Amino acid sequence: MxxxxxxxxxxxxxxxxxxxxxxxxxxxxxxxxxxASAPSVPREFREARWATWRRTAENRHALAAAQAFLRGGEDGRDLLLCGPVGTGKTRLACTVLNESWRLGERSMAFARVPLLLYRLRPQAALETSETFDRLVAAELAVLDDLGSERDAATDYTRRTLLMLYEARHDAGRRTVWTSNKRPSEIAAFMGDDRLSSRLVGRCDVVGLEGRDWRLLARDAPAPDRRTDMGPALAGAQVEGLGR
Ligand SMILES: [Zn+2]
Incomplete structure:
Protein backbone atom coordinates (compact mmCIF):
# COMPACT_ATOMS: atom_id res chain seq x y z
CA MET A 1 0.00 0.00 0.00
CA ALA A 36 -5.00 -8.01 -9.09
CA SER A 37 -3.68 -11.14 -10.67
CA ALA A 38 -3.16 -11.71 -14.35
CA PRO A 39 -6.56 -12.53 -15.84
CA SER A 40 -5.53 -15.76 -17.53
CA VAL A 41 -4.10 -17.31 -14.37
CA PRO A 42 -6.14 -20.28 -13.08
CA ARG A 43 -8.21 -19.50 -10.02
CA GLU A 44 -6.19 -21.64 -7.62
CA PHE A 45 -3.05 -19.64 -8.40
CA ARG A 46 -4.46 -16.10 -8.31
CA GLU A 47 -2.76 -15.36 -4.99
CA ALA A 48 0.59 -16.83 -6.07
CA ARG A 49 3.34 -14.29 -5.42
CA TRP A 50 7.02 -14.41 -4.55
CA ALA A 51 5.94 -13.67 -0.99
CA THR A 52 3.54 -16.63 -0.83
CA TRP A 53 5.93 -19.16 -2.36
CA ARG A 54 6.68 -21.83 0.21
CA ARG A 55 10.44 -21.83 0.14
CA THR A 56 12.22 -25.07 0.95
CA ALA A 57 15.84 -26.15 0.62
CA GLU A 58 14.75 -28.23 -2.39
CA ASN A 59 12.99 -25.46 -4.33
CA ARG A 60 14.96 -22.34 -3.43
CA HIS A 61 16.92 -22.50 -6.69
CA ALA A 62 13.68 -22.65 -8.70
CA LEU A 63 12.38 -19.47 -7.08
CA ALA A 64 15.71 -17.77 -7.84
CA ALA A 65 15.52 -18.92 -11.47
CA ALA A 66 11.95 -17.63 -11.84
CA GLN A 67 12.93 -14.25 -10.38
CA ALA A 68 15.94 -14.11 -12.70
CA PHE A 69 13.63 -14.88 -15.64
CA LEU A 70 11.46 -11.89 -14.79
CA ARG A 71 14.46 -9.61 -14.33
CA GLY A 72 15.88 -10.86 -17.63
CA GLY A 73 13.38 -8.83 -19.66
CA GLU A 74 13.29 -9.07 -23.43
CA ASP A 75 16.79 -10.40 -23.82
CA GLY A 76 16.49 -13.09 -21.19
CA ARG A 77 16.29 -16.79 -21.78
CA ASP A 78 13.10 -18.79 -21.58
CA LEU A 79 12.34 -21.01 -18.63
CA LEU A 80 11.47 -24.70 -18.45
CA LEU A 81 10.30 -25.90 -15.05
CA CYS A 82 10.25 -29.66 -14.89
CA GLY A 83 9.51 -32.12 -12.16
CA PRO A 84 6.92 -34.53 -10.82
CA VAL A 85 3.33 -33.63 -10.12
CA GLY A 86 2.86 -31.65 -6.92
CA THR A 87 6.22 -29.89 -6.83
CA GLY A 88 4.78 -26.45 -7.58
CA LYS A 89 5.88 -25.87 -11.17
CA THR A 90 2.53 -24.46 -12.30
CA ARG A 91 2.29 -22.33 -9.17
CA LEU A 92 5.74 -20.91 -9.83
CA ALA A 93 4.94 -20.23 -13.50
CA CYS A 94 1.75 -18.43 -12.43
CA THR A 95 3.73 -16.48 -9.86
CA VAL A 96 5.84 -15.15 -12.73
CA LEU A 97 2.64 -14.03 -14.50
CA ASN A 98 1.19 -12.40 -11.39
CA GLU A 99 4.40 -10.60 -10.49
CA SER A 100 4.85 -9.47 -14.07
CA TRP A 101 1.28 -8.19 -14.04
CA ARG A 102 2.02 -6.26 -10.86
CA LEU A 103 4.96 -4.64 -12.68
CA GLY A 104 2.63 -3.44 -15.40
CA GLU A 105 2.88 -6.10 -18.12
CA ARG A 106 -0.57 -6.63 -19.60
CA SER A 107 0.13 -8.85 -22.58
CA MET A 108 0.21 -12.35 -21.21
CA ALA A 109 -1.35 -15.75 -21.62
CA PHE A 110 -1.62 -19.02 -19.78
CA ALA A 111 -2.44 -22.26 -21.59
CA ARG A 112 -2.41 -25.87 -20.56
CA VAL A 113 -0.76 -27.74 -23.38
CA PRO A 114 -3.15 -30.74 -23.46
CA LEU A 115 -6.20 -28.46 -23.72
CA LEU A 116 -4.40 -26.21 -26.16
CA LEU A 117 -3.69 -29.12 -28.47
CA TYR A 118 -7.33 -30.13 -28.25
CA ARG A 119 -8.38 -26.60 -29.23
CA LEU A 120 -5.86 -26.54 -32.04
CA ARG A 121 -6.87 -29.87 -33.49
CA PRO A 122 -7.38 -29.79 -37.25
CA GLN A 123 -11.17 -30.25 -36.97
CA ALA A 124 -11.49 -27.02 -34.97
CA ALA A 125 -10.35 -24.79 -37.79
CA LEU A 126 -12.50 -21.82 -36.89
CA GLU A 127 -11.12 -21.46 -33.39
CA THR A 128 -7.65 -22.61 -34.24
CA SER A 129 -6.09 -19.57 -35.80
CA GLU A 130 -7.55 -17.26 -33.16
CA THR A 131 -6.16 -19.34 -30.31
CA PHE A 132 -2.83 -19.71 -32.04
CA ASP A 133 -2.52 -16.01 -32.84
CA ARG A 134 -3.45 -15.00 -29.31
CA LEU A 135 -0.72 -17.20 -27.90
CA VAL A 136 1.86 -15.96 -30.37
CA ALA A 137 0.96 -12.35 -29.61
CA ALA A 138 1.29 -12.48 -25.81
CA GLU A 139 4.53 -10.90 -24.65
CA LEU A 140 4.71 -13.43 -21.85
CA ALA A 141 3.16 -16.88 -22.04
CA VAL A 142 3.04 -19.89 -19.77
CA LEU A 143 2.65 -23.18 -21.61
CA ASP A 144 1.77 -25.55 -18.82
CA ASP A 145 2.03 -29.31 -18.56
CA LEU A 146 3.86 -30.19 -21.73
CA GLY A 147 4.04 -33.93 -22.22
CA SER A 148 0.99 -34.83 -20.14
CA GLU A 149 -1.37 -35.09 -23.09
CA ARG A 150 -3.02 -38.46 -22.95
CA ASP A 151 -1.97 -39.85 -26.27
CA ALA A 152 1.54 -39.84 -27.53
CA ALA A 153 2.06 -36.91 -29.80
CA THR A 154 0.85 -37.02 -33.34
CA ASP A 155 2.60 -35.38 -36.26
CA TYR A 156 0.12 -32.59 -35.96
CA THR A 157 0.78 -32.05 -32.25
CA ARG A 158 4.51 -31.89 -32.80
CA ARG A 159 4.20 -29.44 -35.65
CA THR A 160 1.76 -27.19 -33.82
CA LEU A 161 3.84 -26.83 -30.68
CA LEU A 162 7.00 -26.32 -32.65
CA MET A 163 5.39 -23.67 -34.86
CA LEU A 164 3.98 -21.88 -31.83
CA TYR A 165 7.34 -21.81 -30.09
CA GLU A 166 9.15 -20.73 -33.25
CA ALA A 167 6.69 -17.92 -33.88
CA ARG A 168 7.02 -16.66 -30.32
CA HIS A 169 10.78 -16.86 -30.42
CA ASP A 170 10.99 -15.07 -33.78
CA ALA A 171 8.85 -12.27 -32.36
CA GLY A 172 11.15 -11.93 -29.34
CA ARG A 173 8.48 -13.09 -26.88
CA ARG A 174 9.30 -15.03 -23.77
CA THR A 175 7.86 -18.31 -22.65
CA VAL A 176 7.72 -20.31 -19.45
CA TRP A 177 7.11 -24.03 -20.01
CA THR A 178 6.28 -26.58 -17.36
CA SER A 179 6.53 -30.31 -17.82
CA ASN A 180 6.51 -33.48 -15.78
CA LYS A 181 9.13 -34.77 -18.18
CA ARG A 182 12.76 -33.93 -18.72
CA PRO A 183 13.82 -32.78 -22.19
CA SER A 184 15.07 -36.24 -23.13
CA GLU A 185 11.73 -37.72 -22.08
CA ILE A 186 9.87 -35.06 -24.03
CA ALA A 187 11.84 -36.06 -27.12
CA ALA A 188 11.00 -39.71 -26.53
CA PHE A 189 7.34 -38.92 -25.89
CA MET A 190 7.10 -36.89 -29.08
CA GLY A 191 9.22 -39.27 -31.08
CA ASP A 192 11.02 -36.20 -32.28
CA ASP A 193 13.70 -34.05 -30.70
CA ARG A 194 13.06 -30.79 -32.53
CA LEU A 195 11.01 -29.19 -29.76
CA SER A 196 13.12 -30.60 -26.94
CA SER A 197 16.36 -29.41 -28.55
CA ARG A 198 14.95 -25.91 -28.86
CA LEU A 199 13.80 -26.03 -25.24
CA VAL A 200 17.27 -27.01 -24.13
CA GLY A 201 18.84 -24.38 -26.36
CA ARG A 202 16.62 -21.49 -25.29
CA CYS A 203 15.55 -22.24 -21.75
CA ASP A 204 17.08 -22.29 -18.34
CA VAL A 205 16.03 -25.81 -17.40
CA VAL A 206 15.12 -26.02 -13.74
CA GLY A 207 14.23 -29.22 -11.96
CA LEU A 208 11.69 -28.99 -9.16
CA GLU A 209 12.29 -32.07 -7.15
CA GLY A 210 12.04 -32.85 -3.54
CA ARG A 211 8.95 -33.11 -1.51
CA ASP A 212 5.45 -33.13 -2.79
CA TRP A 213 3.72 -30.03 -1.45
CA ARG A 214 0.60 -31.92 -0.63
CA LEU A 215 2.61 -34.31 1.51
CA LEU A 216 4.41 -31.35 3.00
CA ALA A 217 1.08 -29.91 4.04
CA ARG A 218 0.57 -32.97 6.21
CA ASP A 219 4.07 -32.53 7.62
CA ALA A 220 5.09 -35.94 6.47
CA PRO A 221 8.82 -36.44 6.71
CA ALA A 222 10.18 -37.01 3.23
CA PRO A 223 13.37 -38.64 2.09
CA ASP A 224 16.06 -36.47 0.56
CA ARG A 225 15.24 -37.29 -3.02
CA ARG A 226 17.82 -36.60 -5.64
CA THR A 227 17.40 -36.25 -9.32
CA ASP A 228 19.12 -38.11 -12.07
CA MET A 229 18.32 -35.44 -14.60
CA GLY A 230 21.93 -34.46 -15.12
CA PRO A 231 23.00 -36.73 -17.98
CA ALA A 232 19.74 -36.20 -19.84
CA LEU A 233 20.38 -32.50 -19.92
CA ALA A 234 23.95 -32.55 -21.10
CA GLY A 235 24.74 -29.19 -22.60
CA ALA A 236 21.75 -27.46 -21.10
CA GLN A 237 21.96 -24.77 -18.51
CA VAL A 238 20.76 -26.66 -15.50
CA GLU A 239 20.19 -25.19 -12.11
CA GLY A 240 19.64 -26.85 -8.84
CA LEU A 241 20.39 -30.33 -10.05
CA GLY A 242 22.89 -32.85 -8.85
CA ARG A 243 23.27 -31.36 -5.44
ZN1 LIG B 1 -5.17 4.77 -3.55
Missing part, protein backbone atom coordinates in the same frame (compact mmCIF):
# COMPACT_ATOMS: atom_id res chain seq x y z
CA UNK A 2 1.35 3.37 -0.84
CA UNK A 3 0.52 6.80 0.52
CA UNK A 4 1.71 8.24 -2.80
CA UNK A 5 -1.80 7.67 -4.09
CA UNK A 6 -3.70 10.96 -4.11
CA UNK A 7 -7.07 9.26 -3.76
CA UNK A 8 -6.44 7.35 -0.55
CA UNK A 9 -3.55 9.11 1.22
CA UNK A 10 -5.41 9.37 4.53
CA UNK A 11 -7.00 5.91 4.42
CA UNK A 12 -4.51 3.75 2.51
CA UNK A 13 -6.26 1.37 0.16
CA UNK A 14 -9.67 2.95 0.73
CA UNK A 15 -10.97 5.92 -1.15
CA UNK A 16 -13.36 8.17 0.76
CA UNK A 17 -16.46 9.23 -1.12
CA UNK A 18 -19.47 11.27 -0.20
CA UNK A 19 -22.80 9.49 -0.52
CA UNK A 20 -25.82 11.57 0.45
CA UNK A 21 -23.76 13.63 2.84
CA UNK A 22 -22.12 10.62 4.47
CA UNK A 23 -18.49 9.72 3.92
CA UNK A 24 -18.07 6.15 2.85
CA UNK A 25 -15.00 4.22 1.86
CA UNK A 26 -14.56 2.11 -1.19
CA UNK A 27 -11.60 0.10 -2.42
CA UNK A 28 -9.19 2.46 -4.09
CA UNK A 29 -8.02 1.76 -7.63
CA UNK A 30 -4.42 1.65 -6.41
CA UNK A 31 -5.28 -1.27 -4.13
CA UNK A 32 -7.18 -3.10 -6.85
CA UNK A 33 -4.26 -2.72 -9.24
CA UNK A 34 -1.72 -3.90 -6.66
CA UNK A 35 -3.74 -6.98 -5.70
Missing amino acids: TTECGRCAGTPGWEPMEVEGVTRLRRCECWTAAH
Whole structure:
Protein backbone atom coordinates (compact mmCIF):
# COMPACT_ATOMS: atom_id res chain seq x y z
CA MET A 1 0.00 0.00 0.00
CA THR A 2 1.35 3.37 -0.84
CA THR A 3 0.52 6.80 0.52
CA GLU A 4 1.71 8.24 -2.80
CA CYS A 5 -1.80 7.67 -4.09
CA GLY A 6 -3.70 10.96 -4.11
CA ARG A 7 -7.07 9.26 -3.76
CA CYS A 8 -6.44 7.35 -0.55
CA ALA A 9 -3.55 9.11 1.22
CA GLY A 10 -5.41 9.37 4.53
CA THR A 11 -7.00 5.91 4.42
CA PRO A 12 -4.51 3.75 2.51
CA GLY A 13 -6.26 1.37 0.16
CA TRP A 14 -9.67 2.95 0.73
CA GLU A 15 -10.97 5.92 -1.15
CA PRO A 16 -13.36 8.17 0.76
CA MET A 17 -16.46 9.23 -1.12
CA GLU A 18 -19.47 11.27 -0.20
CA VAL A 19 -22.80 9.49 -0.52
CA GLU A 20 -25.82 11.57 0.45
CA GLY A 21 -23.76 13.63 2.84
CA VAL A 22 -22.12 10.62 4.47
CA THR A 23 -18.49 9.72 3.92
CA ARG A 24 -18.07 6.15 2.85
CA LEU A 25 -15.00 4.22 1.86
CA ARG A 26 -14.56 2.11 -1.19
CA ARG A 27 -11.60 0.10 -2.42
CA CYS A 28 -9.19 2.46 -4.09
CA GLU A 29 -8.02 1.76 -7.63
CA CYS A 30 -4.42 1.65 -6.41
CA TRP A 31 -5.28 -1.27 -4.13
CA THR A 32 -7.18 -3.10 -6.85
CA ALA A 33 -4.26 -2.72 -9.24
CA ALA A 34 -1.72 -3.90 -6.66
CA HIS A 35 -3.74 -6.98 -5.70
CA ALA A 36 -5.00 -8.01 -9.09
CA SER A 37 -3.68 -11.14 -10.67
CA ALA A 38 -3.16 -11.71 -14.35
CA PRO A 39 -6.56 -12.53 -15.84
CA SER A 40 -5.53 -15.76 -17.53
CA VAL A 41 -4.10 -17.31 -14.37
CA PRO A 42 -6.14 -20.28 -13.08
CA ARG A 43 -8.21 -19.50 -10.02
CA GLU A 44 -6.19 -21.64 -7.62
CA PHE A 45 -3.05 -19.64 -8.40
CA ARG A 46 -4.46 -16.10 -8.31
CA GLU A 47 -2.76 -15.36 -4.99
CA ALA A 48 0.59 -16.83 -6.07
CA ARG A 49 3.34 -14.29 -5.42
CA TRP A 50 7.02 -14.41 -4.55
CA ALA A 51 5.94 -13.67 -0.99
CA THR A 52 3.54 -16.63 -0.83
CA TRP A 53 5.93 -19.16 -2.36
CA ARG A 54 6.68 -21.83 0.21
CA ARG A 55 10.44 -21.83 0.14
CA THR A 56 12.22 -25.07 0.95
CA ALA A 57 15.84 -26.15 0.62
CA GLU A 58 14.75 -28.23 -2.39
CA ASN A 59 12.99 -25.46 -4.33
CA ARG A 60 14.96 -22.34 -3.43
CA HIS A 61 16.92 -22.50 -6.69
CA ALA A 62 13.68 -22.65 -8.70
CA LEU A 63 12.38 -19.47 -7.08
CA ALA A 64 15.71 -17.77 -7.84
CA ALA A 65 15.52 -18.92 -11.47
CA ALA A 66 11.95 -17.63 -11.84
CA GLN A 67 12.93 -14.25 -10.38
CA ALA A 68 15.94 -14.11 -12.70
CA PHE A 69 13.63 -14.88 -15.64
CA LEU A 70 11.46 -11.89 -14.79
CA ARG A 71 14.46 -9.61 -14.33
CA GLY A 72 15.88 -10.86 -17.63
CA GLY A 73 13.38 -8.83 -19.66
CA GLU A 74 13.29 -9.07 -23.43
CA ASP A 75 16.79 -10.40 -23.82
CA GLY A 76 16.49 -13.09 -21.19
CA ARG A 77 16.29 -16.79 -21.78
CA ASP A 78 13.10 -18.79 -21.58
CA LEU A 79 12.34 -21.01 -18.63
CA LEU A 80 11.47 -24.70 -18.45
CA LEU A 81 10.30 -25.90 -15.05
CA CYS A 82 10.25 -29.66 -14.89
CA GLY A 83 9.51 -32.12 -12.16
CA PRO A 84 6.92 -34.53 -10.82
CA VAL A 85 3.33 -33.63 -10.12
CA GLY A 86 2.86 -31.65 -6.92
CA THR A 87 6.22 -29.89 -6.83
CA GLY A 88 4.78 -26.45 -7.58
CA LYS A 89 5.88 -25.87 -11.17
CA THR A 90 2.53 -24.46 -12.30
CA ARG A 91 2.29 -22.33 -9.17
CA LEU A 92 5.74 -20.91 -9.83
CA ALA A 93 4.94 -20.23 -13.50
CA CYS A 94 1.75 -18.43 -12.43
CA THR A 95 3.73 -16.48 -9.86
CA VAL A 96 5.84 -15.15 -12.73
CA LEU A 97 2.64 -14.03 -14.50
CA ASN A 98 1.19 -12.40 -11.39
CA GLU A 99 4.40 -10.60 -10.49
CA SER A 100 4.85 -9.47 -14.07
CA TRP A 101 1.28 -8.19 -14.04
CA ARG A 102 2.02 -6.26 -10.86
CA LEU A 103 4.96 -4.64 -12.68
CA GLY A 104 2.63 -3.44 -15.40
CA GLU A 105 2.88 -6.10 -18.12
CA ARG A 106 -0.57 -6.63 -19.60
CA SER A 107 0.13 -8.85 -22.58
CA MET A 108 0.21 -12.35 -21.21
CA ALA A 109 -1.35 -15.75 -21.62
CA PHE A 110 -1.62 -19.02 -19.78
CA ALA A 111 -2.44 -22.26 -21.59
CA ARG A 112 -2.41 -25.87 -20.56
CA VAL A 113 -0.76 -27.74 -23.38
CA PRO A 114 -3.15 -30.74 -23.46
CA LEU A 115 -6.20 -28.46 -23.72
CA LEU A 116 -4.40 -26.21 -26.16
CA LEU A 117 -3.69 -29.12 -28.47
CA TYR A 118 -7.33 -30.13 -28.25
CA ARG A 119 -8.38 -26.60 -29.23
CA LEU A 120 -5.86 -26.54 -32.04
CA ARG A 121 -6.87 -29.87 -33.49
CA PRO A 122 -7.38 -29.79 -37.25
CA GLN A 123 -11.17 -30.25 -36.97
CA ALA A 124 -11.49 -27.02 -34.97
CA ALA A 125 -10.35 -24.79 -37.79
CA LEU A 126 -12.50 -21.82 -36.89
CA GLU A 127 -11.12 -21.46 -33.39
CA THR A 128 -7.65 -22.61 -34.24
CA SER A 129 -6.09 -19.57 -35.80
CA GLU A 130 -7.55 -17.26 -33.16
CA THR A 131 -6.16 -19.34 -30.31
CA PHE A 132 -2.83 -19.71 -32.04
CA ASP A 133 -2.52 -16.01 -32.84
CA ARG A 134 -3.45 -15.00 -29.31
CA LEU A 135 -0.72 -17.20 -27.90
CA VAL A 136 1.86 -15.96 -30.37
CA ALA A 137 0.96 -12.35 -29.61
CA ALA A 138 1.29 -12.48 -25.81
CA GLU A 139 4.53 -10.90 -24.65
CA LEU A 140 4.71 -13.43 -21.85
CA ALA A 141 3.16 -16.88 -22.04
CA VAL A 142 3.04 -19.89 -19.77
CA LEU A 143 2.65 -23.18 -21.61
CA ASP A 144 1.77 -25.55 -18.82
CA ASP A 145 2.03 -29.31 -18.56
CA LEU A 146 3.86 -30.19 -21.73
CA GLY A 147 4.04 -33.93 -22.22
CA SER A 148 0.99 -34.83 -20.14
CA GLU A 149 -1.37 -35.09 -23.09
CA ARG A 150 -3.02 -38.46 -22.95
CA ASP A 151 -1.97 -39.85 -26.27
CA ALA A 152 1.54 -39.84 -27.53
CA ALA A 153 2.06 -36.91 -29.80
CA THR A 154 0.85 -37.02 -33.34
CA ASP A 155 2.60 -35.38 -36.26
CA TYR A 156 0.12 -32.59 -35.96
CA THR A 157 0.78 -32.05 -32.25
CA ARG A 158 4.51 -31.89 -32.80
CA ARG A 159 4.20 -29.44 -35.65
CA THR A 160 1.76 -27.19 -33.82
CA LEU A 161 3.84 -26.83 -30.68
CA LEU A 162 7.00 -26.32 -32.65
CA MET A 163 5.39 -23.67 -34.86
CA LEU A 164 3.98 -21.88 -31.83
CA TYR A 165 7.34 -21.81 -30.09
CA GLU A 166 9.15 -20.73 -33.25
CA ALA A 167 6.69 -17.92 -33.88
CA ARG A 168 7.02 -16.66 -30.32
CA HIS A 169 10.78 -16.86 -30.42
CA ASP A 170 10.99 -15.07 -33.78
CA ALA A 171 8.85 -12.27 -32.36
CA GLY A 172 11.15 -11.93 -29.34
CA ARG A 173 8.48 -13.09 -26.88
CA ARG A 174 9.30 -15.03 -23.77
CA THR A 175 7.86 -18.31 -22.65
CA VAL A 176 7.72 -20.31 -19.45
CA TRP A 177 7.11 -24.03 -20.01
CA THR A 178 6.28 -26.58 -17.36
CA SER A 179 6.53 -30.31 -17.82
CA ASN A 180 6.51 -33.48 -15.78
CA LYS A 181 9.13 -34.77 -18.18
CA ARG A 182 12.76 -33.93 -18.72
CA PRO A 183 13.82 -32.78 -22.19
CA SER A 184 15.07 -36.24 -23.13
CA GLU A 185 11.73 -37.72 -22.08
CA ILE A 186 9.87 -35.06 -24.03
CA ALA A 187 11.84 -36.06 -27.12
CA ALA A 188 11.00 -39.71 -26.53
CA PHE A 189 7.34 -38.92 -25.89
CA MET A 190 7.10 -36.89 -29.08
CA GLY A 191 9.22 -39.27 -31.08
CA ASP A 192 11.02 -36.20 -32.28
CA ASP A 193 13.70 -34.05 -30.70
CA ARG A 194 13.06 -30.79 -32.53
CA LEU A 195 11.01 -29.19 -29.76
CA SER A 196 13.12 -30.60 -26.94
CA SER A 197 16.36 -29.41 -28.55
CA ARG A 198 14.95 -25.91 -28.86
CA LEU A 199 13.80 -26.03 -25.24
CA VAL A 200 17.27 -27.01 -24.13
CA GLY A 201 18.84 -24.38 -26.36
CA ARG A 202 16.62 -21.49 -25.29
CA CYS A 203 15.55 -22.24 -21.75
CA ASP A 204 17.08 -22.29 -18.34
CA VAL A 205 16.03 -25.81 -17.40
CA VAL A 206 15.12 -26.02 -13.74
CA GLY A 207 14.23 -29.22 -11.96
CA LEU A 208 11.69 -28.99 -9.16
CA GLU A 209 12.29 -32.07 -7.15
CA GLY A 210 12.04 -32.85 -3.54
CA ARG A 211 8.95 -33.11 -1.51
CA ASP A 212 5.45 -33.13 -2.79
CA TRP A 213 3.72 -30.03 -1.45
CA ARG A 214 0.60 -31.92 -0.63
CA LEU A 215 2.61 -34.31 1.51
CA LEU A 216 4.41 -31.35 3.00
CA ALA A 217 1.08 -29.91 4.04
CA ARG A 218 0.57 -32.97 6.21
CA ASP A 219 4.07 -32.53 7.62
CA ALA A 220 5.09 -35.94 6.47
CA PRO A 221 8.82 -36.44 6.71
CA ALA A 222 10.18 -37.01 3.23
CA PRO A 223 13.37 -38.64 2.09
CA ASP A 224 16.06 -36.47 0.56
CA ARG A 225 15.24 -37.29 -3.02
CA ARG A 226 17.82 -36.60 -5.64
CA THR A 227 17.40 -36.25 -9.32
CA ASP A 228 19.12 -38.11 -12.07
CA MET A 229 18.32 -35.44 -14.60
CA GLY A 230 21.93 -34.46 -15.12
CA PRO A 231 23.00 -36.73 -17.98
CA ALA A 232 19.74 -36.20 -19.84
CA LEU A 233 20.38 -32.50 -19.92
CA ALA A 234 23.95 -32.55 -21.10
CA GLY A 235 24.74 -29.19 -22.60
CA ALA A 236 21.75 -27.46 -21.10
CA GLN A 237 21.96 -24.77 -18.51
CA VAL A 238 20.76 -26.66 -15.50
CA GLU A 239 20.19 -25.19 -12.11
CA GLY A 240 19.64 -26.85 -8.84
CA LEU A 241 20.39 -30.33 -10.05
CA GLY A 242 22.89 -32.85 -8.85
CA ARG A 243 23.27 -31.36 -5.44
ZN1 LIG B 1 -5.17 4.77 -3.55
